[in-house]
Amino acid sequence: MSRHHRPVIHQRREVAASRLFRIESLELEFANGNRRTFERLRNAGRGAVMIVALPDPEHVLLIREYAAGIDDYVLTLPKGVIDPGEDMITAANRELQEECGFSAARLEPLIELTLAPNYMNHRISVLMASELQESRLPGDEPEPLTVERMPLEQLDSLLATGELHEGRAVAALLMVRERLRERQELPTLW
Amino acid sequence: MSRHHRPVIHQRREVAASRLFRIESLELEFANGNRRTFERLRNAGRGAVMIVALPDPEHVLLIREYAAGIDDYVLTLPKGVIDPGEDMITAANRELQEECGFSAARLEPLIELTLAPNYMNHRISVLMASELQESRLPGDEPEPLTVERMPLEQLDSLLATGELHEGRAVAALLMVRERLRERQELPTLW
CATH class of the missing domain: 2.20.25 (N-terminal domain of TfIIb)
Structure with a gap:
């Protein structure tokens, strides 16, 4: 357009x-x-997925992993590149099993985000995952990821303290919180 | 941390x-x-700023510019690198004048976002600008930017149609909308 x-x-x-x-x-x-x-x-143009996984309507799964770009551990959403032959849903369900140890019976595409379109062609599809059950696939991480079950009502304080700072993950989490509020699955806080 | x-x-x-x-x-x-x-x-590590400028509590200024990374025009927020000797506030006010033709009497830092911390060190500070007045500084754009005054209540439809897709800009706009709702400067929509 x-x-x-x-x-x-x-x-x-x-x-x-x-x-x-x-x-x-x-x-x-x-x-x-x-x-x-x-x-x-x-980049190779294969596309990527980022997953907002909800064990219940009030919590989301975050991972803590080493981020070489800033040489520190970051709290963020599970994500990964779409493998050859995979569609977005299959890739999201695989990454969720590799990084968080859960599969999802329900995966809803929410939005496709660009990273820095002025000088990068990177795009990532955000999916909301629910109806989770334990299921682990081996990943390629150099050390085990920490998975944290964050109450969505803590999102604002994680943003205020600077603990959660990856732009596209912040966008995805705010979108999901709005979506859940609209569905009235989450008590409104004001 | x-x-x-x-x-x-x-x-x-x-x-x-x-x-x-x-x-x-x-x-x-x-x-x-x-x-x-x-x-x-x-990158050079000089830091960058992104501005959510509010001509009134129900509108935000967006720019439309050519984005070489995806070889297309994008709708996004004004932003730019902090020049040597500038602080964040000065840089934001300069970029706003160069890209949108407004200066702001009030500039509030909201959050610092990373882009892709797994493989980049890029960071951008998001500022909310208000109390605007017309003031233009010459920029270095190869062609004039289009500035659009977007009603905040159109944000969801711009996201749904894919017209607004830059992750960090989406994060900034959703944060500002929440902030304004909390301040009850904007009528709640539900």
């Missing part, structure tokens, strides 16, 4: 690459004639 | 770099003895 004229891409080339990342340089000409060189990161 | 023992970083080296991006490889040893090689992206 665009009401604008996208810039013309005159040249596109890979300027750096590593095992996981590819960086492209784009020579762009905008509709007004202005020219710019932009850089962007490319 | 961490209840865990962070892995030991045995080696850390730059494996690729471009004009904007640096990619590092880390040789990690986890507390249980497992070793892994992780990659991460590094």
Whole structure:
């Protein structure tokens, strides 16, 4: 969807690459004639899933894992890349079993989020999981993840203290809380 | 904050770099003895700001701009990097004038969000701006941005149609809507 004229891409080339990342340089000409060189990161484009799993309508499963980008442990939602041949639902149910030890009988796609569309093509589908039962699949984590059962009413205090800070996870949790309030499965707090 | 023992970083080296991006490889040893090689992206670490500007308690200013990462126009919040010598408030007020043509007499820090802490160190501070008045500073955009005055009650439909999808902007907008509801400046919708 665009009401604008996208810039013309005159040249596109890979300027750096590593095992996981590819960086492209784009020579762009905008509709007004202005020219710019932009850089962007490319992933494999396989898509990813992030899961808001509800053991009951008042709790959500969070994981605590080492995050190399900030060299610290983070509290966040389970997520992972969609494997070849998987659809979004299958991938979400696999990640939930690998990272949290639960499968879900009900998985509802909520939204697809981008990460930083100005310079990345990364997208992640958020799914709400319910009707959970214990089921574990082996994951590829270097050490066991900690799984925490967070009362949704603690969300605001986790945001206020800075303990929960990953933007897309914050978006997903706020959306799910609103969805549950709308369904009146959660007592409103005001 | 961490209840865990962070892995030991045995080696850390730059494996690729471009004009904007640096990619590092880390040789990690986890507390249980497992070793892994992780990659991460590094930015200059100067910090960034994202602004939720309210011309009145029922509207927010969004921008529509070209996003090279997905080669399309996106609807999102004004944001930018903190310049050397600036604090967060000054940077937010400058970006708001450059991108939206308004300055704010009131700027309240809401939260600091990370982007993808598993493999990036990028952080952005979200500020709520109010008491706006027209004031324009020249920006460095290749073409004029479109500024849209969105009724906050349209937020859910913009999310449902996929028109608004940048995770950290979605998080910021949902947080501000909740904040305004709590202040009872906005009529509750249920």
